[in-house]
Amino acid sequence: MESVSGPKSVLEIRGLTRRFGGLTAVDRFDVDVNEGEIVSLVGPNGAGKTTVFNLISGVLRPTAGSVRLLGRELVGLPAHRITHQGVARTFQNIRVFPQLTVRENILLGTHHWTRSGMLGSVTFWPSTLRAERAAQAEVHTAIDLFRERLEARLDDPAFSLSYANRRRTEMARALAARPKLLLLDEPAAGMNPYERIEVAGLIRSMRDRGLTIFLIEHHMPLVMEISDRVVVMDHGVKIAEGLPKEVHSNPRVVEAYLGRRAASA
């Protein structure tokens, strides 16, 4: 437990457990992510990392345990309510809406904080127009981070974008949600080395904008470079946690990775 003067905890997970039949995918998992921190969740494939994200964002219900965002319990809320509480996420396999334009995708990110309701959406009340302007402005704030890369593509359908631009769109959409906690599931997956450097810079600038970031990433140099703290999972259990360099040299971590690699070789 933090002392009163300690950093403000944004995400507080305690005893999080999820079983699928006889398999315990996540086993009594604890973590804290503090305001303004970048915390990475790493581990071999199948360690349960994405399951943790799914439990936080409400896709899955935990078998046991609690997930608190700024002190409020999220367990039991439907996924769309969790978004309203301030959690945004991106996906390992990119989930932009392919037939919507980049702009429409990013506007959907603002959906939960500009809700004008069914009636509001078909009227031209001042409050509706104000919300619409705020949402449009947010699109520009969000894509600003990506410089000119999305600017020219704003009115193109997302399916026509390059892989990297679809990832950028998904991130911009998550940013536009003004989240209190941003979950990034393998933001650098499928990116080339140059794009990875860009991703590292992006994640840092998101943090500099005041975001709190919890991410899953496989690319170790990226993790080492950007993380304030690293949490390591294997077989659903947290096996290590600490500063990047502490974790890097932890024998249990090395074993978890090398053991898995040797087995699959």
Add this chain to the structure above:
Amino acid sequence: MDYFLQNFPQQLVNGLELGSLYALIALGYTLIYGILEMLNFAHGDVYMVGAFLAAGVAGLLVHNEVAVVPAGLAVALMMLVAVGGAGLLGVGIERIAYRPLRNANRLAPLITAIGVSLFLESAVQVWVSPAPVLVPSNALVPQTVLHVASVVTPLTGLALFVAAVALMVALDAFVFRTRFGSAMRATAQDREAATFMGIDVDRVILVTFFVASALAGMGGVLFGLRYASVDFFMGYLLGIKAFTAAVIGGIGNIRGAMVGGLLLGVLESLVGGFISSQFQDTFVFLALITVLLIRPQGLFGQPLTDRA
């Protein structure tokens, strides 16, 4: 040939009028398919219930061929009750019959929809009337007949056409220009990702059913005012034809449903006028089979989620 040229404009106008009705119902089919990828075979019967609600209101407000309130008010009340009632019926059907099956095998909701369709038909037949119910439309709407050159059409037929086009345009704007519409399109494309945008997917689906069913209800009112009679079986064949229209236009596509409906109405009218009215339905379903064989995605070939 002279016969054809003389009669073609009239048959075309008749076809557009009939097609407007198909289009109104097809819009609902396509809207629900677009969001759930489900064929709501009860949709034609929602239209029928809407028509009966309108007929019921008309029966209360018209005595001895004279409306007890101003005719305009009576028509407005018929629309309010039929549109609202059909909308709520659609919402109820979704909530009770379809939602429990949302993650089931695709065949399950389809068969349930057929069941709901049979239920509604039987319920109206048994509890309301097995015989046609008359709508006193001559007491409610002007029975003016318009003459333009050699073409003749009742004012109510023109109203049907105008209403169908206006509702299509409004629906298109609702889906493509409003915030709620973008939530609908997001839900149609990736339901789970939509929840992460804070979209209450259940609510979006309910609203979709309400809008689709309300359009059917409007179709029911307009039909009653135009043809002055409604019966429990009226939604059966019309529902199948509206479905055909939606498929011809490209199911899931709003503008496609409109165009498909009008085309089908014109085709049916031309076959009736120049070949034989006995072959009307044959040609309608021949058109369906042809489209499915040659262009299975339909004329517009894109889902609700696309701009046509």
